[in-house]
Amino acid sequence: MKRLKSVTRFLMIIMSVFLVLAGCSSKESSSSNSSSSENKSYEITMAYLTTSSKVDDLPLVQEEINKITKKEINATVKLVPISGAAWQQQQNLMLTSNEKLDLIMSSSFYGYNTQAAKGQYLPLDDLLQSHGQEVLKVVPKNLLEGNKVNGKIYGIPSIRDWGSYYGFAMRKDLVDKYKIDLSQIKTFTDLEDVFKVIKENEPSLTPVVNTTAGTSVATALTAGKFDVLGDNLGVVSFKDKNIVNLFDDPQYVEAVKLARKWFKAGYIIKDSATSKESAANLVKANKGFGYLAKMKPGFDVQETGITGHEMVSVKLTDVYSFTDAATGFNLSIARNSQNPEKTMEFINLLYTDKDIMNLLDLGVEGKHYVKNTDGTIKLPEGVKESKYVFNQWEIGNNFLTYPWEGNPANYWDIMKKHNESAVFSPAFGFTFNPDPVKTEIAASTNVLNQYKLGLESGTLDPEKSLPEFNSKLKASGLEKIIAEKQKQFDKWNKK
The missing domain is CATH 3.40.190.10 (Periplasmic binding protein-like II)
Incomplete structure (x- = not known):
């Protein structure tokens, strides 16, 4: 009997050790999975309108942008250009389906108010405070206020010509x-x-x-x-x-x-x-x-x-x-975005990162443009037409980009004065x-x-x-x- 008790006690000790080890293993596995999830890069899908068919080099530009975004916010971007002729239909399909979409060019010319009121965009007020502080420093308050629908901000206007x-x-x-x-x-x-x-x-x-x-x-x-x-x-x-x-x-x-x-x-x-x-x-x-x-x-x-x-x-x-200076061309986060926080971090970069904006708007230096000594840019020698054209007025902070040759080097200073001269509605x-x-x-x-x-x-x-x-x-x-x-x-x- 005494021997049986000893064996039983021994088996209980062994089982306890296994349970403790199993618990530790489970915690380590859980911790590892959590860490893996946090370190996983997120791909941001961004749809925008294009009026040019010159998108042959889009993959190259996208690759260069992603080198920066991967380092800065652990995310990559998938650029989805849509022609003007197809825009109305395609944006409606993307916003009403479960298709993966994070970021989209929104516009009062294409139903911004209605889409916001229907809940097809996410309200951005809280996201701006938590992940978009740089946007708040750059975009004038009256323009953000001008994008409110039912008291909420649903779009961030591009920094461009606000007067016309x-x-x-x-x-x-x-x-x-x-x-x-x-x-x-x-x-x-x-x-x-x-x-x-x-x-x-x-x-x-x-x-x-x-x-x-x-x-x-x-x-x-x-x-x-x-x-x-x-x-x-x-x-x-x-x-x-x-x-x-x-x-x-x-x-x-x-x-x-x-x-x-x-x-x-x-x-x-x-x-x-x-x-x-x-x-x-x-x-x-x-x-x-x-x-x-x-x-x-x-x-x-x-x-x-x-x-x-x-x-x-x-x-x-x-x-x-x-x-429409406020609502004409914006960036909105789609309701079916799987990571609005990471998407807002990318928006932050579009208003503060000069390298990203020049890539997005102008393409790759040396291939799509070269710099002049005065700070303006031109097509590389021997290139008659770029294979990458982007409607830069649509998105982000255009004041970060290089002006094209033919414009003065202080082009953005002139634009600032132009905006200030406007008669406001x-x-x-x-x-x-x-x-x-x-x-x-x-x-x-x-x-x-x-x-x-x-x-x-x-x-x-x-x-x-x-x-x-x-x-x-x-x-x-x-x-x-x-x-x-x-x-x-x-x-x-x-x-």
Whole structure:
């Protein structure tokens, strides 16, 4: 019996030792797994709009960016460029599906307010405080405030030209050929003489090749008179600071009548209301002479690089800053991001890291550009066209990048003064919550899609179509939308 007790005691001691060892092993394994998880690099998927097909060297640029991000934040980035023609459809698919998406270019031109209100983006207020402190130091507070929807920040605006003016950009070789005196072009109507010369002497070219609502003839002619608040359904008048119906205002009526006159004269491209091609690409393809555009310092140099033709422009309005200066081009974190914290850390780098921004915007030094002694850059010798082009105004802190040759070395100082000269919209910083009138907005948007670009490009006759347009907008609930916007605008003004 005593021997049996001794054996039992011995077995219990052995079992206890095994349990302790097993526990230690389990803890070590758990600790090891946790450490492994923390050390695992995260891949950030970033989708953005591109207006250029020059993305052959994207993998190379991405690889160079990732060398920095891996070291700085233990993350890599997968760049996903999407063409302008496919953007609306593709962004909707990405935001409404379970597809992996962390970061996306968001814009009031493509439904930013609605997407934020639907919860397709994550609110960024807390993330900015915990992982985005550098962004808060760089981006002006009024721009971040201007991106709020229902009191929350959902997008971080790019640091770029916050003020803009409208003008007309055109091929310099033809301006020189026909001895066009740009100093004599003071107004939009002064352009008619230029268009006439091109129409008569260059039959293969259309004088005006605008194809999008944001740069239509009527949009340009009414610049500085209204802030369209992103959707054109109830706009703020600069004159009396009230919400009004843009489409029955006498200034708009005059603008669409001029567009119609130009269209009938053959000055505006025939398929301007339906074409998905950008104006710059039409000039590049030798189909057009020029286009109306929102401009900034250095615009001619920028467009020269895109079109492949040396471009010159005339300034036809003052500098204005609208609500879309804040909401026009942002970075938003998608609701289905698997690591919002790491994504915000990458956003931090886009606003502070000069090397990353120059890679993203300009490509690889020595291959896509070389530096001049004055600090500007140019294409490497023997390279006519870069195999990497990025819309740098979309994303991050552009003030960190090198200016292209043709711009002064102090380009960003000039841009700063340009921004400071802007006349700010009376609605700057105001964000409309569409929820109370979302049914009316959906119905009215369908009407906009039916008439707006056709009228503003001159394709539709305003004598007939404009009354129809306004009648259908009224039936769709535009007056209710305007009343709701005025209510929210008045409340915002009292703050």
